[in-house]
Amino acid sequence: xxxxxxxxxxxxxxxxxxxxxxxxxxxxxxxxxxxxxxxxxxxxxxxxxxxxxxxxxxxxxxxxxxxxxxxxxxxxxxxxxxxxxxxxxxxxxxxxxxxxxxxxxxxxxxxxxxxxxxxxxxxxxxxxxxxxxxxxxxxxxxxxxxxxxxxxxxxxxxxxxxxxxxxxxxxxxxxxxxxxxxxxxxxxxxxxxxxxxxxxxxxxxxxxxxxxxxxxxxxxxxxxxxxxxxxxxxxxxxxxxxxxxxxxxxxxxxxxxxxxxxxxxxxxxxxxxxxxxxxxxxxxxxxxxxxxxxxxxxxxxxxxxxxxxxxxxxxxxxxxxxxxxxxxxxxxxxxxx
Amino acid sequence: xxxxxxxxxxxxxxxxxxxxxxxxxxxxxxxxxxxxxxxxxxxxxxxxxxxxxxxxxxxxxxxxxxxxxxxxxxxxxxxxxxxxxxxxxxxxxxxxxxxxxxxxxxxxxxxxxxxxxxxxxxxxxxxxxxxxxxxxxxxxxxxxxxxxxxxxxxxxxxxxxxxxxxxxxxxxxxxxxxxxxxxxxxxxxxxxxxxxxxxxxxxxxxxxxxxxxxxxxxxxxxxxxxxxxxxxxxxxxxxxxxxxxxxxxxxxxxxxxxxxxxxxxxxxxxxxxxxxxxxxxxxxxxxxxxxxxxxxxxxxxxxxxxxxxxxxxxxxxxxxxxxxxxxxxxxxxxxxxxxxxxxxxxxxxxxxxxxxxxxxxxxxxxxxxxxxxxxxxxxxxxxxxxxxxxxxxxxxxxxxxxxxxxxxxxxxxxx
Ligand SMILES: Cc1ncc(C[n+]2csc(CCOP(=O)(O)OP(=O)(O)O)c2C)c(N)n1
Ligand SMILES: [Mg+2]
Numbered sequence: 001x002x003x004x005x006x007x008x009x010x011x012x013x014x015x016x017x018x019x020x021x022x023x024x025x026x027x028x029x030x031x032x033x034x035x036x037x038x039x040x041x042x043x044x045x046x047x048x049x050x051x052x053x054x055x056x057x058x059x060x061x062x063x064x065x066x067x068x069x070x071x072x073x074x075x076x077x078x079x080x081x082x083x084x085x086x087x088x089x090x091x092x093x094x095x096x097x098x099x100x101x102x103x104x105x106x107x108x109x110x111x112x113x114x115x116x117x118x119x120x121x122x123x124x125x126x127x128x129x130x131x132x133x134x135x136x137x138x139x140x141x142x143x144x145x146x147x148x149x150x151x152x153x154x155x156x157x158x159x160x161x162x163x164x165x166x167x168x169x170x171x172x173x174x175x176x177x178x179x180x181x182x183x184x185x186x187x188x189x190x191x192x193x194x195x196x197x198x199x200x201x202x203x204x205x206x207x208x209x210x211x212x213x214x215x216x217x218x219x220x221x222x223x224x225x226x227x228x229x230x231x232x233x234x235x236x237x238x239x240x241x242x243x244x245x246x247x248x249x250x251x252x253x254x255x256x257x258x259x260x261x262x263x264x265x266x267x268x269x270x271x272x273x274x275x276x277x278x279x280x281x282x283x284x285x286x287x288x289x290x291x292x293x294x295x296x297x298x299x300x301x302x303x304x305x306x307x308x309x310x311x312x313x314x315x316x317x318x319x320x321x322x323x324x325x326x327x328x329x330x331x332x333x334x335x336x337x
Numbered sequence: 338x339x340x341x342x343x344x345x346x347x348x349x350x351x352x353x354x355x356x357x358x359x360x361x362x363x364x365x366x367x368x369x370x371x372x373x374x375x376x377x378x379x380x381x382x383x384x385x386x387x388x389x390x391x392x393x394x395x396x397x398x399x400x401x402x403x404x405x406x407x408x409x410x411x412x413x414x415x416x417x418x419x420x421x422x423x424x425x426x427x428x429x430x431x432x433x434x435x436x437x438x439x440x441x442x443x444x445x446x447x448x449x450x451x452x453x454x455x456x457x458x459x460x461x462x463x464x465x466x467x468x469x470x471x472x473x474x475x476x477x478x479x480x481x482x483x484x485x486x487x488x489x490x491x492x493x494x495x496x497x498x499x500x501x502x503x504x505x506x507x508x509x510x511x512x513x514x515x516x517x518x519x520x521x522x523x524x525x526x527x528x529x530x531x532x533x534x535x536x537x538x539x540x541x542x543x544x545x546x547x548x549x550x551x552x553x554x555x556x557x558x559x560x561x562x563x564x565x566x567x568x569x570x571x572x573x574x575x576x577x578x579x580x581x582x583x584x585x586x587x588x589x590x591x592x593x594x595x596x597x598x599x600x601x602x603x604x605x606x607x608x609x610x611x612x613x614x615x616x617x618x619x620x621x622x623x624x625x626x627x628x629x630x631x632x633x634x635x636x637x638x639x640x641x642x643x644x645x646x647x648x649x650x651x652x653x654x655x656x657x658x659x660x661x662x663x664x665x666x667x668x669x670x671x672x673x674x675x676x677x678x679x680x681x682x683x684x685x686x687x688x689x690x691x692x693x694x695x696x697x698x699x700x701x702x703x704x705x706x707x708x709x710x711x712x713x714x715x716x717x718x719x720x721x722x723x724x725x726x727x728x729x730x731x732x733x734x735x736x737x738x739x740x741x742x743x744x745x746x747x748x749x750x751x752x
Contacts (some may be wrong), residue, residue: 002701034585050349055586057555124442128520315493315501319724
């Protein structure tokens with residue numbers, strides 16, 4: 001057990017994966033000698049060799065396409081897209097190809113690829129270093145889409161993703177790389193050292209994809225979220241005194257509907273929260289499923305807390321970000337309805 | 338489980354040197370200035386002599402302008418170029434320091450690459466449309482953009498033309514015919530082709546020019562630009578700024594190991610010029626050639642500017658982690674400002690004293706401009722745009738849900 005931030009935890013997962021399977025390799029922009037712009041692959045090229053961890057041309061479509069070919073050749077590629085905001089040139093290869101290769105070949109071919117990408121705001125990255133595109137991927141059949149909220153889950157889920165024989169979109173909330181974040185940018189940054197989920201086993205372990213986690217049991221309502229907002233949600237409960245049950249989904253596809261529905265059926269009230277824009281965001285899917293399965297248990301309309309329907313504006317980052325205030329207001333509305 | 342041998346047959350390109358090693362630019366051949374021939378700009382592409390492996394250079398070791406590409410540019414123009422390049426450098430230094438003081442979230446310098454943008458802007462007409470990447474601030478400066486406005490953008494303040502929505506250096510300046518800069522690499526190049534197609538469609542003689550880095554040539558959009566430019570013979574100049582590095586990956590990772598970036602033009606039938614990007618006169622002459630060709634509907638030109646990124650990729654980067662610290666000093670093509678200055682002195686049109694004086698004047702102007710810019714606010718202090726403006730310009734008119742969300746945001750702040 002070693003205390004690790006999320007970057008180190010991800011690094012450790014890839015270290016384990018490279019060590020245990022010679023067919024696993026890592027490719028992406030700046031991931032090789034330099035170890036990635038966020039340092040997630042630091043030291044891995046040195047340890048495993050040039051051909052196991054290497055830099056690619058700046059061509060996201062090309063990266064995913066060759067990784068598909070490698071996967072078909074029997075390798076297990078782990079791809080880094082430098083920022084989720086730069087995945088779009090690869091969308092055709094992901095949506096039309098990667099996601100459907102098993103299906104269209106009648107199960108003959110499959111591609112065990114993991115695509116890692118930092119997502120989310122909070123680092124003054126403006127509209128091209130802040131996006132949360134999970135809803136684009138969850139809308140595509142044939143992709144698993146997951147997003148950890150702490151170092152322990154990050155390592156365990158990344159190992160699950162790499163070992164999975166299906167393609168996994170692995171989103172990393174970059175604001176959480178160095179520490180948990182409660183949504184208040186004026187507070188001094190926290191680190192993972194004090195946090196229980198910063199304790200990360202050194203060797204191999206997995207956190208299954210498709211299993212949500214109740215991070216705070218509660219009675220008043222169910223607050224369903226993932227990624228950075230998990231920490232905002234906990235702080236919002238603390239600040240408001242609202243006894244919400246906070247669920248960290250961890251995995252969006254597959255979705256742990258059992259955990260969600262059991263909680264909502266008990267509390268009768270639900271709020272769903274994500275950083276991504278509102279319209280057609282993953283929250284819409286959550287609300288739809290909740291009303292399908294829990295309609296007769298609901299005491300109030302299900303609330304959504306999200307980013308606004310605008311690009312992520314540089315100067316107004318904190319007005320855009322769904323912080324504690326927006327979350328508490330939604331919880332109150334649910335309770336007062 | 339099958340095992341993979343230590344040595345595989347997979348080729349992984351490696352730069353000549355890494356931190357702690359001797360810088361090595363022996364792969365860069367530096368021919369004598371004046372050696373490359375200059376065909377007529379309207380030459381049939383099939384007759385085009387191969388200048389895609391050459392290096393067009395005008396300034397020789399004695400700081401004289403020589404050869405067919407030295408086409409009688411006036412001393413006044415050269416002095417203006419020198420001033421604009423120095424202004425660009427001083428601007429970069431100033432904003433870099435301001436970033437380090439925490440007043441900007443981010444900054445990108447163009448140190449060592451000033452000729453690539455300044456000379457090109459000076460060789461084009463003001464009606465020609467420019468599609469830069471984030472490292473061509475020299476285009477804005479050379480076209481006479483107000484320094485205060487440029488700084489106000491970087492400060493995301495109340496006078497920011499991008500209204501606080503973009504990271505610093507992503508300028509927009511419609512009045513100056515320069516397109517809003519994208520953070521997504523390469524997207525602007527095929528757009529430049531489209532603009533040029535539009536100009537041809539409207540029977541105008543304006544042309545377009547776009548710029549991408551060496552690393553960005555790997556993106557599909559670079560190849561889309563070449564395809565469409567070739568198919569429609571668009572009046573466009575496609576510039577590749579080969580500054581040897583793309584963050585931490587050297588130009589070999591973009592395919593520079595096996596062919597020059599200019600050679601990419603060949604397969605598309607696009608004439609290509611490979612130019613010493615640190616030679617103001619060479620960049621100017623090559624751009625003039627390509628502009629003359631495009632304006633007379635001779636078709637597109639691809640220009641590779643061979644230069645060097647002297648500083649870090651951006652303020653978020655530390656190059657000591659991936660390249661030798663001394664690499665910039667070993668760069669064989671020198672510094673564009675020093676070279677033009679030496680040329681002007683050589684031809685008796687400039688002096689060290691005049692240069693010092695000019696530097697002082699620029700520094701004072703920069704200081705005053707920055708002071709003025711700050712009065713419009715910085716990212717965290719002073720006057721701010723109303724937060725509700727973030728809902729504007731998503732569409733021409735906000736949609737009902739934008740109006741609702743705007744009200745909700747205001748409510749959040751009234752609590
Ligand atoms: C589509 C896309 N992918 C990745 C990035 C991240 N990125 C920003 S700059 C850069 C390197 C670009 O290098 P180059 O094209 O050589 O231009 P230079 O920075 O050297 O001027 C990368 C990878 C991006 N901005 N957009
Ligand atoms: Mg470059």
